[in-house]
Amino acid sequence: MPETPNLDFQGTTPYEDYVQASVLTHLQHPLSDDPGEMVFLVTTQVMELWFTVIVHEWDTAVQAVREDDLPVAMAALKRSAYELEALNASWTPLARLTPGQFNAYRGALGEGSGFQSAMYRRLEFLLGEKSVSLLVPHRGAPAEYAALEKALHEPSLYDEVLRLLSRRGHAVPAAVLDRDPTLCHEAHPDVERIWQEIYAAVDQDTDLVRLGEALTDVAELVWRWRNDHLVATRRAMGAKTGTGGSAGVAWLERRVAKNVFPELWTARSHV
Numbered sequence: 001m002p003e004t005p006n007l008d009f010q011g012t013t014p015y016e017d018y019v020q021a022s023v024l025t026h027l028q029h030p031l032s033d034d035p036g037e038m039v040f041l042v043t044t045q046v047m048e049l050w051f052t053v054i055v056h057e058w059d060t061a062v063q064a065v066r067e068d069d070l071p072v073a074m075a076a077l078k079r080s081a082y083e084l085e086a087l088n089a090s091w092t093p094l095a096r097l098t099p100g101q102f103n104a105y106r107g108a109l110g111e112g113s114g115f116q117s118a119m120y121r122r123l124e125f126l127l128g129e130k131s132v133s134l135l136v137p138h139r140g141a142p143a144e145y146a147a148l149e150k151a152l153h154e155p156s157l158y159d160e161v162l163r164l165l166s167r168r169g170h171a172v173p174a175a176v177l178d179r180d181p182t183l184c185h186e187a188h189p190d191v192e193r194i195w196q197e198i199y200a201a202v203d204q205d206t207d208l209v210r211l212g213e214a215l216t217d218v219a220e221l222v223w224r225w226r227n228d229h230l231v232a233t234r235r236a237m238g239a240k241t242g243t244g245g246s247a248g249v250a251w252l253e254r255r256v257a258k259n260v261f262p263e264l265w266t267a268r269s270h271v
């Protein structure tokens with residue numbers, strides 16, 4: 001057995017062929033001369049990669065829930081929770097920007113804003129945060145537009161879970177099961193009652209409690225991402241308007257105030 005790694009390759013290394021590091025590490029093109037912009041750009045790119053992985057996991061979970069394959073769905077949801085923790089940890093380099101540091105390259109960003117992230121939008125659509133108007137910014141990018149339009153019309157992760165609860169004998173109202181998938185999920189008292197019953201069971205080791213907890217982990221970690229984003233924004237630019245044209249912090253505060261999978265939170269008051 002040789003004691004050192006193999007050094008001899010005919011062409012590019014198998015590592016390069018798999019990871020494509022030479023592509024990945026040549027996608028950093030800052031728009032200003034400020035040395036602090038590089039980490040802003042790379043953090044944004046790293047987050048885009050995590051969004052991509054998490055969308056992949058939730059697509060897997062949606063399909064598995066639809067097929068009543070809870071082990072596969074749970075495995076994907078649990079992986080996504082660890083990935084959300086890694087995503088959230090990537091706020092660290094940007095969490096303490098002063099307005100002066102951010103201003104050094106903010107102007108160079110023009111009208112660019114994370115609000116225009118197509119992958120983040122797919123992630124939100126999978127959570128049930130739907131709106132046809134959110135497709136508009138992507139009209140100029142046919143592939144992204146088509147992927148988003150498809151996601152808009154498909155049931156969200158939560159829609160599929162509620163359909164599963166119905167198949168398991170829970171009385172999910174027809175208005176919820178047959179809802180227009182292109183609109184936001186609105187909290188329903190009957191759904192809250194179903195989660196309350198599931199959580200009130202003496203046996204807390206059922207697959208539906210475990211599913212509820214996996215979804216609650218996801219909901220909490222998405223809320224944490226939104227909140228970390230809000231606080232980083234508040235530190236970096238106070239109450240100024242966003243580069244994307246919104247009211248900035250005031251707009252982000254409204255996003256943070258929204259609960260992901262709302263009945264999973266409100267049901268707890270009644271257990």
Ligand code: HEM
Nearest residue numbers: 044047113114115120232233236242243244245246248255
């Ligand atoms: C400290 C740096 C950052 C500041 C000051 C900031 C600021 C803002 C503001 C003000 C908005 C509201 C829309 C607008 O008017 O632009 C926004 C939205 C957004 N930003 Fe950031 N942002 C920062 C970093 C990031 C990073 C690193 C990402 C990673 C991709 C990101 C992703 C997003 C997303 C996805 C939205 C839309 C949120 C939604 O639709 O609910 N932001 N940002």
